[in-house]
Amino acid sequence: MWDEIEKYLPMFETAVLNFADSEGYPYSIRCRPAPDRPAGVLRLGHTQGNGLRAGPASLLCHSHDDNTWNQKIFVLRGRLEEVEGGWAFRPEKFIPSMGIGSVLDMVHAVIGMRRSAKSYLEKRSLSRPRVPWGEIEVVKDRASRT
Amino acid sequence: MSRPENEPEGAVKDGGYRLMLPPEVEEVFREFRTCEFSTMTRDGVPVAWLVSPLWRPGEGRFVLTTSIGLPRKAFNIRRDPKVSLLFSEPTASDIENPPAVLVQGDAEITDQIRTSPAGFEDYWERLFTIQPAGKMYGANALTRYLMDWYYMRLYIFVRPRRILWWPEGDFGQSPNEVEVGHVG
Numbered sequence: 001m002w003d004e005i006e007k008y009l010p011m012f013e014t015a016v017l018n019f020a021d022s023e024g025y026p027y028s029i030r031c032r033p034a035p036d037r038p039a040g041v042l043r044l045g046h047t048q049g050n051g052l053r054a055g056p057a058s059l060l061c062h063s064h065d066d067n068t069w070n071q072k073i074f075v076l077r078g079r080l081e082e083v084e085g086g087w088a089f090r091p092e093k094f095i096p097s098m099g100i101g102s103v104l105d106m107v108h109a110v111i112g113m114r115r116s117a118k119s120y121l122e123k124r125s126l127s128r129p130r131v132p133w134g135e136i137e138v139v140k141d142r143a144s145r146t
Numbered sequence: 147m148s149r150p151e152n153e154p155e156g157a158v159k160d161g162g163y164r165l166m167l168p169p170e171v172e173e174v175f176r177e178f179r180t181c182e183f184s185t186m187t188r189d190g191v192p193v194a195w196l197v198s199p200l201w202r203p204g205e206g207r208f209v210l211t212t213s214i215g216l217p218r219k220a221f222n223i224r225r226d227p228k229v230s231l232l233f234s235e236p237t238a239s240d241i242e243n244p245p246a247v248l249v250q251g252d253a254e255i256t257d258q259i260r261t262s263p264a265g266f267e268d269y270w271e272r273l274f275t276i277q278p279a280g281k282m283y284g285a286n287a288l289t290r291y292l293m294d295w296y297y298m299r300l301y302i303f304v305r306p307r308r309i310l311w312w313p314e315g316d317f318g319q320s321p322n323e324v325e326v327g328h329v330g
Contacts, residue, residue, distance in 0.1 A: 016182045016232060018192040025250040025307070026184030026192035028232035029317045050317060056191040060182055066238040068179045068198065068277040077191055097195075110292070113215030117295035120214040121259075131261045131297045133284055136270070139263050140281045143274035 001094045002037050008074055008100055009035060009042075012061040017044065017089065019057040019080050027051065033059060033089060041081070041088035054082050059089055072099035165206045165326060171311055174247045175201035175208075177239040179276045182232040183210065185222035185253075192230075195219065198276060199231060199304070200269045208249070209269050210302040215295040219302070220255055229253045229304055234315060238276070246315040250308045251326075256301045266301065 009015075014030045021027040029050050033042035042059070057080035062073040078091040096105065121128060167175075182194040199208040208231065212219045223229065234246040263270040274281055283293045310321035 016194055016234065018182075018184045018194045018230075020186070020190070020192050021250075023228075024186070024226075025228045026186065026194070026230040027250070028182055028184055028192075028194055028230055028234075028248060030232075030234050030246065030315070031317070050321070056189065058191055058193045060194040060196075062180075062182075062196050062235070064180065064196070064235075064237060067279060068238070069279045071196065073196060075193060075195075077193065113213070114292065114295055116217060117213065117215040117298055120217050126259070128294075129259055129261045129298055131284065131290070131294050133290060135262050135264065136284060136297065139267055139270045140274050142267075143271045143278075143281070146271070146275050 001091060002035075004074075004094045004096070005035060005042075005076070005091060006037070008096075009033065009061065011072060012063060016060040016062075017057065017080070018060065019053055020055060021051060021053065027053075036088070039088075041083070041090045042076075043083075044087045044089060052080060052082075052087055054080055056080075057089060059091070070099065073097035074100045165203070165306065167309070167324075168311070168322075170245055171247050171309065172201075172203065173241060174233045174239075174244050174311075175203075177241055178233045178236060178244075179238050180235055182234065183219070184230045184232070185219050186226040186228060187218075187222055188225065193222075194230075194232070197231075198273055200272055202268075206305065208251075208304040208306075209266065210304065211266075211269070211299040212302065213296055214259060214298045214300065217300070220300050223253045223255045223302065227253045231304065236315070243314045245311040245313050246317065247309065247311040248321070249304070249306045250310075251304045251306045254303045254305075258300075259298050260301060261297050261299070 017031045018028045031044045059076040064071045075095040076091040077093040180196050183197040184192045184194040199210045231249040236244050283296045284290050306326045310323045312321045
């Protein structure tokens with residue numbers, strides 16, 4: 001996991017830290033995580049005044065271009081901890097997504113999504129719904145004209 | 147409780163209402179291409195993924211969707227409707243020094259799988275406008291076969307409960323905050 005963190009984290013200037021607030025709602029802020037591999041944590045900056053709470057947490061790193069394309073996304077699941085000198089995120093799982101990994105990884109991901117859809121339908125005894133392609137093409141055309 | 151006949155799942159039952167929001171916050175809702183949408187996993191970890199929501203000011207709620215090919219968000223919401231949307235990525239918004247905005251709210255999700263854009267043409271038109279390359283999904287026979295699941299959507303509606311914003315996206319400051327009084 002740390003090899004992936006050290007490979008991909010520098011691609012992002014900031015990350016989105018997610019933790020639960022006192023009422024159980026997700027609370028998210030941007031931070032600048034700095035890896036400290038020997039300590040097994042990412043040290044966080046610029047987090048004062050934002051009601052951080054220790055506990056289960058995640059970090060989302062993502063980017064996209066002006067056309068919301070060329071996305072790069074990965075998530076770290078772990079725990080938020082108060083440490084000497086501030087706060088730190090202790091990662092437990094690296095979850096790659098769009099644009100992270102090889103082209104083959106992306107192909108596997110698309111196949112996995114198709115399988116997930118099939119499984120979702122089968123578990124509910126639903127037949128595969130028909131997609132009204134004509135209606136979708138009408139909306140695409142309208143979007144092209146705006 | 148069953149829905150009245152002919153009322154689509156996800157329809158606004160009370161005719162909606164308009165929240166009074168600072169203009170710079172509403173501009174962010176309107177112009178940001180994406181936001182980070184957090185749901186609570188079974189083991190209590192808030193996990194965020196990238197989404198492109200549509201703010202419907204007349205209804206006072208956001209419209210989002212997820213494909214049944216990526217159903218984890220749906221499972222999480224059905225178990226725990228507490229969610230958040232962080233607008234912190236201003237790429238292509240054309241707003242100079244925008245605030246970062248966090249919306250905490252309560253989500254509803256449809257059981258019905260919709261493949262037609264009917265009733266949500268505004269959502270799909272916006273999606274194809276801000277992500278033109280997405281139009282390739284279903285553009286020919288091969289992608290219609292391989293990617294039909296992309297259009298098998300569950301619709302998610304988020305009503306804000308609390309809105310916080312950091313002027314100029316400076317998370318080093320304490321945020322401004324407004325509670326949305328009609329919820330809870």
